[in-house]
Amino acid sequence: AQKITQTQPGMFVQEKEAVTLDCTYDTSDPSYGLFWYKQPSSGEMIFLIYQGSYDQQNATEGRYSLNFQKARKSANLVISASQLGDSAMYFCAMRESGGSQGNLIFGKGTKLSVKP
């Protein structure tokens, strides 16, 4: 079973509007972290925002915020006031604290296109 599910292969948003990118996850580890990365056409993975499973408040980082609903196992990324430069692939990833591996588990990504 997939541990990270991103159900939107592609999304369009008008410049200056807000957009929500969906991510659901599956884990039995009570301690885990959720990460969002942006991958522009240049290919580099850029870290955007982090949410810990024990964090009481939703994470925010500038125009990025995370709508974390623990009971529903969802961690949606909200981008406010979209800009043309936000056009990119966005990946949700998880790391389980109790796991023996340190690696991130990635979803398949969502391609966001911002229209002028």
Add this chain to the structure above:
Amino acid sequence: GAGVSQSPSNKVTEKGKDVELRCDPISGHTALYWYRQSLGQGLEFLIYFQGNSAPDKSGLPSDRFSAERTGGSVSTLTIQRTQQEDSAVYLCASSLVGTGLPDTQYFGPGTRLTVL
């Protein structure tokens, strides 16, 4: 400070040849990760080094793949007898400690490997 660097940025090789990909992590980061991203896909974990511990090789797809990390810093991923299905972008990441949360992973620009 300097981020993660990788070389070469692009590599074209013929089927059956061996290739070496290099990763130089962020200074002071003890954990290093290799991932593979096939066209239009998410990232697939390959191998993980943490400090002086034995590497976690559980993600390597075959025994043609190997990696080493010398002096706790630079890492080399070697693919022997390359096959066309090895064509992908190989991404390297590093993090401060490799355990605990968040221990955010920072990625290099990747090496695009094309096997003809």
